[in-house]
Each structure stands twice: as structure tokens, then as C-alpha cells.
Amino acid sequence: MFNSFQHKLSKILKTHRSLRRKESCLKILVVYDTSSSKRNTEKVAAAISEVLKVKGHNVDCMYIKDVDPGRVKNYDGVVAGAPTQWLRATKSIVQFLDTLPKDEFSGKIGAAFDTQLERMMSGNAAKGIEKKLPKLGFKIIMPPLVTYVEGSNVYEMHLKEGELEKARKYPKDLVIKLSQ
Numbered sequence: 001m002f003n004s005f006q007h008k009l010s011k012i013l014k015t016h017r018s019l020r021r022k023e024s025c026l027k028i029l030v031v032y033d034t035s036s037s038k039r040n041t042e043k044v045a046a047a048i049s050e051v052l053k054v055k056g057h058n059v060d061c062m063y064i065k066d067v068d069p070g071r072v073k074n075y076d077g078v079v080a081g082a083p084t085q086w087l088r089a090t091k092s093i094v095q096f097l098d099t100l101p102k103d104e105f106s107g108k109i110g111a112a113f114d115t116q117l118e119r120m121m122s123g124n125a126a127k128g129i130e131k132k133l134p135k136l137g138f139k140i141i142m143p144p145l146v147t148y149v150e151g152s153n154v155y156e157m158h159l160k161e162g163e164l165e166k167a168r169k170y171p172k173d174l175v176i177k178l179s180q
């Protein structure tokens with residue numbers, strides 16, 4: 001009797017958990033700009049996307065020029081990133097965000113990331129992107145992800161050791177925030 005009750009209860013709990021998981025499967029766009037031959041920002045975008053997929057989300061990871069701005073409203077959340085150039089986010093990502101309609105993203109999740117040098121006066125693309133997202137209606141639930149590059153040639157910087165791991169941790173934290 002007790003065993004059969006326990007069995008039923010465990011079945012109910014299992015179904016409940018699987019329903020919750022289904023409910024929390026979000027459609028997320030990871031959109032990035034990248035310009036150097038090392039494609040650092042693309043690598044960070046790919047790392048973020050992989051983890052979000054593993055966590056059960058439906059993710060499109062796309063280069064900014066391949067994204068149709070009219071389709072961004074189809075996503076539950078957007079994670080946008082760019083390299084830092086001349087202290088700020090690249091023109092392409094700024095233009096992209098500026099072309100998005102202002103009234104379609106209310107309450108959707110937004111997050112920003114960048115690649116940059118680890119210097120006092122390096123600027124910060126992620127901050128600039130993050131500032132624009134709430135103006136479009138996105139809800140920011142995590143501080144932006146900053147990843148660092150190094151190298152002797154500014155056109156061929158590479159990600160510092162450990163930065164891809166940092167990029168993989170970011171979506172894990174994001175998922176935890178989403179479930180709270």
C-alpha cells in the first residue's frame with residue numbers, strides 16, 4: 001500500500017519536473033559582431049550558446065549581419081555581444097540595436113557581452129550594449145560578461161587563458177537567475 005503510494009507520488013513528481021523543464025525552455029538569440037581573423041567574440045558567443053543548449057534552451061547563435069531585425073521579436077531573450085573598438089561597441093552592433101523596434105521586447109530577457117583588452121582605459125563594448133537593451137524593453141537580469149584578449153598585434157588579439165571557461169560559466173549563472 002505504502003509502496004504503491006510512493007510509486008504514484010514519484011511518478012507525479014517526475015511529470016511535474018519534466019513539465020517545469022519544458023516550460024522553462026526559452027528561445028534565445030545569441031547575436032554577435034566579430035571582425036578580426038581570430039573571431040574572438042564569435043568564440044565567446046559559441047561558448048555561451050553551447051551551454052544554453054545543454055541547459056535545454058532553443059538557441060540560435062548568429063553573426064549580426066545574418067540576423068533579420070524583424071525576426072528578433074520571435075525570441076524570448078537576446079544575448080548580444082561585440083568586440084570593443086575605440087573604447088566602445090562596434091558600429092555594426094550599435095546600428096543593429098538601433099534598428100530594432102522599440103515596442104516589441106517588453107519583459108524579454110537581455111544580456112550583453114564583449115571582448116576587450118584588460119587595461120585601465122580599454123573601454124567596454126558590453127556596457128554600451130547593456131545600456132541600449134532596457135531602452136528596447138529588455139529586462140537585464142545579469143551584469144554583462146566581459147572577456148579579455150591579449151596579443152602584440154591589435155588586429156590579431158587572442159582570448160586570454162581561462163576566458164572561454166568564463167564565457168561558459170556566464171550562461172550557467174544566467175539560467176540560475178532565470179529560474180529564480
Ligand SMILES: Cc1cc2nc3c(=O)[nH]c(=O)nc-3n(C[C@H](O)[C@H](O)[C@H](O)COP(=O)(O)O)c2cc1C
Nearest residue numbers: 034035036039040041083085086087115117122157
Ligand atoms: C581597430 C581596433 C580598435 C580596437 N580598440 C580597442 C579598444 O578601444 N579597447 C579594447 O579593449 N580593445 C580594442 N581592440 C581590440 C579588440 O577589442 C579585440 O581584439 C577583440 O577581441 C576583437 O574581437 P574579434 O576577434 O571578435 O573581432 C581594438 C581592435 C581593433 C582592430
